[in-house]
Amino acid sequence: MDTETLKRVKQALPAYQSRQIDATLKLLDDHNTVPFIARYRKEMTGDLNEVEIRDIQDEANRISKLQQRKQEVLNQISEQHQLTAKLTVAIKATTQLQQVEDLYLPYKQKRRTKATIAKDAGLYPLAQWVLQFKRAPVETVAGQYLNDAVPNLDSVLAGVHEILAEAIGDRAEFRDWIRRYTERNGVLTSQLKRGGKEKDDNQVYSIYYDFQSALKQLSPYQTLAMNRGEKAGVLTVKITVDEAAIDRYLQFQLVGRHRGPSVAIVETTYQDAYKRFIGPAIERELRRALTATAQTHAIQVFGNNLYHLLMQAPLKNHVVMGFDPAYRTGCKLAIMDGNGKYLAKQVIYPHKPASATKRSQAMPAFLKLLTDYHVDMIAIGNGTASRESEQFVADAIKQVDQEVRYTIVNEAGASVYSASAVARAEFPKFNVEERSAISIGRRLQDPLAELVKIDPKSVGVGQYQHDVSESGLDEQLDRVVETAVNQVGVDLNRASIELLAHISGLSKQTAKNIVAYREANGSFSSRPELKKVPRLGPKAYEQSVGFLRIINGKNVLDNTDIHPESYPVAKQVLEKLGLNLKQVGTPAVTLALEKVDIKNLSGQLNVGAATLQDILSALQRPGRDRRDEMPAPILRTDVLKMSDLKPGMKLQGTVRNVVDFGIFVDIGVKQDGLVHISHLSQSFVSNPAAVASVGDIVTVWVLAIDEQRQRIQLTMVAPND
Structure with a gap:
């Protein structure tokens, strides 16, 4: 640079x-x-x-x-x-x-305009003369410029007008002032377009049928909503501004105190230049700028939501059943062991329109799976027939002696995964629905490992995602996934190609090579063994190795986020404390490290304090997963219906989505409830993301229930407050 x-x-x-x-x-x-x-x-x-x-x-x-x-x-x-x-x-x-x-x-090279035609006709000197505000009559001087191209005074004056209008429209200082004035004082108005109501059957855009807002006060989601309504032919959207102020500015800049016959021509010209050239161009620029700002904001909201979705706490060491609900085609079940390994699958038909015989067979088959495989967690997809399936599961677990709990899992994107090449390679003999049940179950066990197999745009935590730049969205979401995967780290001996491909320094090909090497040679026993993987060179090794964990390997430090380049420092730290590698992760290390003076020790070892702090933390907790500190999913044993809700009822729920105007919370009924931004706190809230994140467990109170429209209004402010 x-x-x-x-x-x-x-x-x-x-x-x-x-x-x-x-x-x-x-x-x-x-x-x-x-x-x-x-x-x-x-x-x-x-x-x-x-x-x-x-x-x-x-x-x-x-x-x-x-x-x-x-x-x-x-x-x-x-x-x-x-x-x-x-x-x-x-x-x-x-x-x-x-x-x-x-x-x-x-x-800038322009197409042939009326102004260039007028210049070719020899009228440029006359246009320059007009701007000198001479006392001589314009018509008298204009008569000297008659020719075959401009045979009369009207055509001469029209040509001069075009030359001046284009020149005024091209003046950078004029555009800059008018742009800044419009930004500060402009108003965006939205009106129902003639015939637009017929195109808005559900009145999605009704709030914008007669709407106006100062440009500087416009919310990003309002910009995107109006853009969509305009594109759909429902709305007419435009920017209005006090043109009298702009007229005064141009008059001062171009005419000032001049008098004479040229004044009227120049005034008419700059007014036309604004209406034809400057005004429309600046409106387009500002609309593009508003859209770009709104898109950037929407992409950031999506990225923030995706990050928190990926960083949800995994449910480790539980035998999980994935339950993909359906009516006619039956509910697909899949069971995974505590490590996510597939064990069994089955289809049951607990709901109509299945025959009475099939429905009667569903419960015994389901109970047998629970007991045969010692299932203790059930992940129910939130799609079609979800709540009927929840009732079925709640009734079933009351009939078994073992403790079984369930939760509703957001299955957005599960069908995308099920039909993907990744899913076909993983489970080639399964049909799409059976793969979906596995994905739903694994999302509960390890959300990050499962969701990286899916296009991030399909996971259902965006806002106006179809109205933003696809390339910009892809770039941001790829960054978010990269950050999440590397902050957590992966088990080198279990990670999928999709998970490894997001590790620092690794490509899709090197990820495939790692898995191929693992399958051919067995589990990695140490990090340096990575150097044997084909096409994984020194730079890729340096960039990736610290994020790849080996559990129960030859060196306990391989199960930490300490980089091998810092292993000598880690060993020196242990030696100074009278400890050894076998004691890493034990209470003895924690006790000894609590007494360490980091500043003093970093000087002794000639290592930075920040790096030393990370090494000390890793020595206390090898294999640490930062997601363990995140809220665990809410597990249930019984069903809550919308009809059970009453205003003032206190509930706990999981945040499913965060948008500009509030947060959507799963409280265990079919429809997520909305906590409007005005009900997030007693204090003013400008950004809901500052109050809650996807995956958070929050306490809410019911404000209102509209069963007909399937809407639930919630508040996070206690009624007594």
């Missing part, structure tokens, strides 16, 4: 120290991954996390593209022999792409 670009990055990111930006960009240029830098290069970056590192990375990319565009514009204007020293300085000083494009506009 050149010096000028680096300087501009630092100017754009005043929250970061210069050395942090230098170090981060150098590490990225050296092909280090963001998770690796965040975990293992803390001293170099000043302990920046993944979000901060990507913030620097994104800004550096933006500035690089801006600098590249500036150079392209300078070259193109220079080729026209119109590049002046003043224009060069102005272009180089810009900080936004739009400013560059504004300055370039007068020199």
